[in-house]
Amino acid sequence: MEMGWRWDFTIEILPQMAIATLNTILAAGVGYVIALVVGLFFLLGQRTPFKFVNWVNREIVEFIRSTPLLIQLFFVYFVLPQFGITLSAWVCGMITIGLHFGTYLSEVYRGALEGVSKTQWEACRALNFSTIYTYRRIVLPQAFPIAIPGMGNYLVGIFKDTPLLSTIGVAELFHAATAVGGYNYRYLEPYTIVGVIFLTLSIPAAMWVRKLENDVNKAQGKIKK
Amino acid sequence: MTYFEFLNEHGVTLLLGTVTTVKVLVCSMILYVIISMIFGLMRLSKNLAIQGVATIYIEFFRGTSLLVQLFWAYYVLPFFGISLEAFTAGVVALGLNFGAYGAEIVRAGILAVPKGQWEAAHALNFTPAKRIKKIIIPQIFPIILPPAANLTVELLKATALVALVTVVDLTFEAKQINSITWLSAQCFGTALLIYYIIARFALVPFLRWLEVLAARKVGKERI
Numbered sequence A: 001m002e003m004g005w006r007w008d009f010t011i012e013i014l015p016q017m018a019i020a021t022l023n024t025i026l027a028a029g030v031g032y033v034i035a036l037v038v039g040l041f042f043l044l045g046q047r048t049p050f051k052f053v054n055w056v057n058r059e060i061v062e063f064i065r066s067t068p069l070l071i072q073l074f075f076v077y078f079v080l081p082q083f084g085i086t087l088s089a090w091v092c093g094m095i096t097i098g099l100h101f102g103t104y105l106s107e108v109y110r111g112a113l114e115g116v117s118k119t120q121w122e123a124c125r126a127l128n129f130s131t132i133y134t135y136r137r138i139v140l141p142q143a144f145p146i147a148i149p150g151m152g153n154y155l156v157g158i159f160k161d162t163p164l165l166s167t168i169g170v171a172e173l174f175h176a177a178t179a180v181g182g183y184n185y186r187y188l189e190p191y192t193i194v195g196v197i198f199l200t201l202s203i204p205a206a207m208w209v210r211k212l213e214n215d216v217n218k219a220q221g222k223i224k225k
Numbered sequence B: 001m002t003y004f005e006f007l008n009e010h011g012v013t014l015l016l017g018t019v020t021t022v023k024v025l026v027c028s029m030i031l032y033v034i035i036s037m038i039f040g041l042m043r044l045s046k047n048l049a050i051q052g053v054a055t056i057y058i059e060f061f062r063g064t065s066l067l068v069q070l071f072w073a074y075y076v077l078p079f080f081g082i083s084l085e086a087f088t089a090g091v092v093a094l095g096l097n098f099g100a101y102g103a104e105i106v107r108a109g110i111l112a113v114p115k116g117q118w119e120a121a122h123a124l125n126f127t128p129a130k131r132i133k134k135i136i137i138p139q140i141f142p143i144i145l146p147p148a149a150n151l152t153v154e155l156l157k158a159t160a161l162v163a164l165v166t167v168v169d170l171t172f173e174a175k176q177i178n179s180i181t182w183l184s185a186q187c188f189g190t191a192l193l194i195y196y197i198i199a200r201f202a203l204v205p206f207l208r209w210l211e212v213l214a215a216r217k218v219g220k221e222r223i
Helices: A007-047 A051-065 A069-083 A089-115 A118-126 A131-168 A173-184 A188-219 B003-043 B048-063 B066-080 B086-112 B115-123 B128-165 B170-181 B184-217
Strands: none
Touching: A007 A051, A007 A089, A007 A131, A007 A173, A007 A188, A051 A089, A051 B184, A069 A089, A069 A131, A069 B128, A069 B170, A069 B184, A089 A131, A118 A131, A131 A173, A131 A188, A131 B066, A173 A188, A173 B066, A188 B048, A188 B066, B003 B048, B003 B086, B003 B128, B003 B170, B003 B184, B048 B086, B066 B086, B066 B128, B086 B128, B115 B128, B128 B170, B128 B184, B170 B184
């Protein structure tokens, strides 16, 4: 076996990797959208006035947050068929990522809502606004900017966790690299390319999130400029 | 097969895997704490070269996926003549990855120490090394421990990935038993429970205890 970096091999496998990158981006995007919605449901469970629902919700969130995504993936992928529900690897992966990161996003939402000062609620009460109106016109517009940085961070987080999907056979970037590496018996180039692609995508994304965070802080007057 | 019979037959294997998981956790925890201290300080250096090295390291390890780094350490490093054992490769990759996140926490902690402390140390004519060691570092612990606790729980979850580079840990054993018995719900359910128990009843109380200890050390009774 030839040692060292081989450029001809790199160029040969590059198109394949590029296509797989699109799959990775798709997986991250779909997983993120599901997580955003799931997070809302967990938030709802947290804010309902029923103590029991609150408690069950908190325990579920705690459990999902403190167990590894990898085993959750295996659990969904291998256990659901035993109950007669056969889903493709893609669907299983998206469900699991959505659930896992949904718990994190519910915390982001909660923090944002609690970040809106209590006097805003009291003022709305005094003006006799309905709860829905208060949320729609007063609270949510103020909570959303607070939530943006956290939401952005988890978008990058999901993106970096998509390689786990390869373990249940979703054909994303890492899966492609392993397949190409195994076929040609060379792992140096495929895995390095994966690393480079991740770097080139996630560093600008992280920088963008940081800029967003700065802008939000500035707009709220937390940083003097 | 009832769940009890399952535990009877495979419980020991799963427990042995758990021991490996705890070993990986402890080793990578020690490594990541050391790395984050060093690079957190380097990140604040006035020397541009030192600062640049730390920044590149942090951006690199935070920008790529942990799984990619693990596979790189285990499958690609042998190309350069460095063959690591699976356990070592796993611990090194975890330590380097979490060290990058930890370095940012340490940096933020040092910046959060009130400026008056620096000035007072200056006024008392402490050498720079003594200033950091005796005045600044002892004060950062109450600040950095809460975010570091979150990171450490993330580390416990991340140790599951070392199973993919053939470290025989809890995840690996669960997968193995699953492929023999096809009792997926029992295997993975038990594994999830064990991780949950480690996190909720061992790791988190331990970190909480550290937080209280650190707060007491700087004279804050309550945190």
